[in-house]
Amino acid sequence: xxxxxxxxxKGYWTWIACLxxxxxxxxxxxxxxxxxxxxVTGMSRDVSWGLYISQFTFLVGVAAGGLMLVLPYYLxxxxxxxxxxxxxxxxxxxxxxxxxxxxxxxxxxxxxALNVLLYPTPQSMLFWDMVVLNGYLALxxxxxxxxxxxxxxxxxxxxxxxxxxxxxxxxAISIHTVTAFLYAGLPGRDYWLTAILxxxxxxxxxxxxxxxxxxxxxxxxxxTLFRVGQVAKDKLVTIISYAAIINxxxxxxxxxxxxxxxxPSKMYTKDYLFFGLEKDGxxxxxxxxxxxxxxxxxxxxxxxxxxxxxxxxxxxxxISCALIFLxxxxxxxxxxxxxxxVPNPMGQVTQYYPSIQELGIxxxxxxxxxxxxxLLYKVAISVKLEKEL
Amino acid sequence: MKKDRRDFLKLAGCAAVAGVGSSTxxxxxxxxxxxxxxxxxxxxxKDKSGTRLGMVIDIQKFIDNRDLAQRCIRVCHQIHNxxxxxxxxxxxxxxxxxxxxxxxxKDTHYRQAQHLQGMPVLSxxxxxxxxxxxxxxxxxxxxxxxxxxxxMDYHRCIGCRFCMAACxxxxxxxxxxxxxxxxxxxxxxISEINPEYPARTMGVVEKCNFCTERLAxxxxxxxxxxxxxxxxxxxxxxxxxxxxxxxVLREKFTIQRRPSLGTYPSVFYII
Numbered sequence: 001x002x003x004x005x006x007x008x009x010k011g012y013w014t015w016i017a018c019l020x021x022x023x024x025x026x027x028x029x030x031x032x033x034x035x036x037x038x039x040v041t042g043m044s045r046d047v048s049w050g051l052y053i054s055q056f057t058f059l060v061g062v063a064a065g066g067l068m069l070v071l072p073y074y075l076x077x078x079x080x081x082x083x084x085x086x087x088x089x090x091x092x093x094x095x096x097x098x099x100x101x102x103x104x105x106x107x108x109x110x111x112x113a114l115n116v117l118l119y120p121t122p123q124s125m126l127f128w129d130m131v132v133l134n135g136y137l138a139l140x141x142x143x144x145x146x147x148x149x150x151x152x153x154x155x156x157x158x159x160x161x162x163x164x165x166x167x168x169x170x171x172a173i174s175i176h177t178v179t180a181f182l183y184a185g186l187p188g189r190d191y192w193l194t195a196i197l198x199x200x201x202x203x204x205x206x207x208x209x210x211x212x213x214x215x216x217x218x219x220x221x222x223x224t225l226f227r228v229g230q231v232a233k234d235k236l237v238t239i240i241s242y243a244a245i246i247n248x249x250x251x252x253x254x255x256x257x258x259x260x261x262x263x264p265s266k267m268y269t270k271d272y273l274f275f276g277l278e279k280d281g282x283x284x285x286x287x288x289x290x291x292x293x294x295x296x297x298x299x300x301x302x303x304x305x306x307x308x309x310x311x312x313x314x315x316x317x318x319i320s321c322a323l324i325f326l327x328x329x330x331x332x333x334x335x336x337x338x339x340x341x342v343p344n345p346m347g348q349v350t351q352y353y354p355s356i357q358e359l360g361i362x363x364x365x366x367x368x369x370x371x372x373x374x375l376l377y378k379v380a381i382s383v384k385l386e387k388e389l
Numbered sequence: 390m391k392k393d394r395r396d397f398l399k400l401a402g403c404a405a406v407a408g409v410g411s412s413t414x415x416x417x418x419x420x421x422x423x424x425x426x427x428x429x430x431x432x433x434x435k436d437k438s439g440t441r442l443g444m445v446i447d448i449q450k451f452i453d454n455r456d457l458a459q460r461c462i463r464v465c466h467q468i469h470n471x472x473x474x475x476x477x478x479x480x481x482x483x484x485x486x487x488x489x490x491x492x493x494x495k496d497t498h499y500r501q502a503q504h505l506q507g508m509p510v511l512s513x514x515x516x517x518x519x520x521x522x523x524x525x526x527x528x529x530x531x532x533x534x535x536x537x538x539x540x541m542d543y544h545r546c547i548g549c550r551f552c553m554a555a556c557x558x559x560x561x562x563x564x565x566x567x568x569x570x571x572x573x574x575x576x577x578x579i580s581e582i583n584p585e586y587p588a589r590t591m592g593v594v595e596k597c598n599f600c601t602e603r604l605a606x607x608x609x610x611x612x613x614x615x616x617x618x619x620x621x622x623x624x625x626x627x628x629x630x631x632x633x634x635x636x637v638l639r640e641k642f643t644i645q646r647r648p649s650l651g652t653y654p655s656v657f658y659i660i
Contacts, residue, residue: 036566037564037565037566037567037591037592038548038563038565038566038591038592039478039479039565039566039591043565044477044478044479044565045477045478045479045480045481045553045559045562045563046559048550048553048554048563049550049554103549106549106550107547107548107549107592108546108547108548108549108550108563108564108591108592108593108594109546109547109548109590109592109593110547112528112545112546112547112548113547115527115528115530115545115547116527116528116547118528119528119529119545121526121527121528121529123524124524124525124526124527124551125525126525126527126549126551127527130527182551183554185524186521186525186554186555186557187521187557187650187651187652188521188556188557188558188647188650189554189557264496264497265496340554341554344559345494345556345557345558345559345647346487346491346492346494346559347490347491347494347495348491350477
């Protein structure tokens with residue numbers, strides 16, 4: 001089955017070569033980071049997590065987002081998703097691999113990473129995050145591959161796979177809940193210390209994950225004979241738009257609590273992210289344009305996705321999904337983690353800017369994810385087309 | 390009929406998985422280390438038995454002795470091989486001074502006593518009785534000792550910096566680069582290595598350890614020793630009613646940093 005990934009058009013190989021080039025450049029930057037230390041990044045004593053951990057957090061959401069295809073198909077027997085469920089499972093695999101790479105890239109002592117297993121510490125949410133992320137990776141590898149292989153053989157998947165499929169459904173919820181708990185259980189970090197963080201993570205994940213999947217599926221449609229199906233597309237639009245709207249509703253709830261209560265420490269980070277924070281005569285607002293854009297882009301995306309569905313326009317559908325994805329990426333892949341460190345425990349502000357090395361390594365991890373998705377989707381689409389044509 | 394049975398089995402399966410998973414997780418949370426970190430007793434009365442080392446810092450004495458704080462910092466950083474990178478981004482500090490209004494963050498306090506504004510106040514790890522950093526650490530590289538000191542194992546730390554996010558006092562520093570290296574002018578970051586205490590490698594977190602290595606040989610923390618003549622710092626067992634710190638805490642009005650967070654800091658300040 002894997003041989004399907006080795007036969008492709010010129011465009012396919014060009015794409016692979018581009019991804020490998022980005023990975024190679026990022027690899028060189030990582031060597032630099034390895035030798036010099038994490039000091040090559042823009043992180044500091046005050047902003048001690050940066051782009052790596054924020055990407056990790058966002059991508060856990062993308063992985064969990066695959067649930068929105070798996071759940072309707074397996075739990076509600078929604079047949080229309082039969083053709084794309086495998087894409088959800090394979091996207092989860094790529095996203096989790098990226099998550100693990102970002103964690104390793106962020107560790108000061110990556111060679112000691114296995115200490116998390118050697119000295120298991122159940123009180124630490126990071127320990128549980130390791131458990132659920134690796135478990136979810138294994139579940140999706142097992143389910144995705146077993147199901148596709150049976151399709152390849154032209155038979156129904158074996159019964160032993162079923163318990164794993166059902167297990168993967170609550171497990172998907174758990175990965176993003178535990179990731180939210182990394183943040184939501186820290187006293188003194190008021191932006192993160194909110195009970196709605198996990199629900200908000202899930203809402204944005206259930207929009208961002210399927211949105212990315214739909215974009216990729218539309219690209220595949222343009223280049224192959226694979227078809228998602230209009231009914232499945234319409235259903236995905238419903239899922240994405242509801243999840244995105246719920247995410248913005250949760251954001252509004254956060255704003256209400258902070259600004260109606262006038263509770264100072266609940267307002268500081270939101271000021272910093274969305275309006276600019278004034279401290280001793282200086283205005284700190286380096287993330288304001290992004291965060292404001294995130295809200296505007298998100299609202300436009302939601303409006304446009306309904307219009308795209310009514311017009312049955314794939315182009316508009318793709319653009320609106322891209323807007324929603326971008327909006328959620330800025331919100332969670334940028335502002336959520338970075339904002340939590342402002343102001344610092346002394347009430348002071350340090351603004352963070354990623355370094356070239358950091359950006360290069362981040363791009364390389366994303367490229368690795370795209371490479372994994374490309375290879376897995378190539379196999380999946382080839383198998384499906386072979387059986388159908 | 391057949392469909393009903395399938396639906397039921399699905400539901401039962403999910404419920405079983407969720408039930409087993411959550412109860413196992415819950416029980417392991419309640420066992421062993423969870424107790425040490427204070428999870429189990431959160432919200433209950435703090436345990437008064439056993440040793441709980443703590444410190445009292447008299448801010449007025451530091452006003453009277455202007456260079457005392459810097460002397461304390463110097464001796465601390467010297468004996469613990471704390472590097473000086475010469476820039477705030479890479480900065481590592483165990484003991485440091487910050488302005489009064491930063492150490493005791495004021496959100497709305499209006500017309501606070503003039504002499505307190507901008508006054509340098511010594512800050513360090515609070516060796517909390519209920520430390521969020523210990524809860525966060527995924528490898529027990531930071532842990533609470535029987536005497537109440539929050540310690541660090543630099544050889545186990547993986548450098549995830551979860552503890553830095555968890556600490557509400559900014560007491561933790563990360564080795565963003567090799568502390569045993571030197572800058573482009575050939576100046577070593579550690580001017581003179583003290584062989585009595587380990588220097589760190591890059592990529593690990595460090596912080597004040599209440600001079601646990603000195604306590605082990607019957608000495609008091611170096612900063613307290615430096616401040617002894619001025620009677621500016623007091624150290625001892627908070628749970629022992631006859632200790633010097635207990636006496637000072639009984640007699641003077643003291644405050645803690647951010648007490649509302651439930652961390653139970655073991656460092657107190659006389660204003």
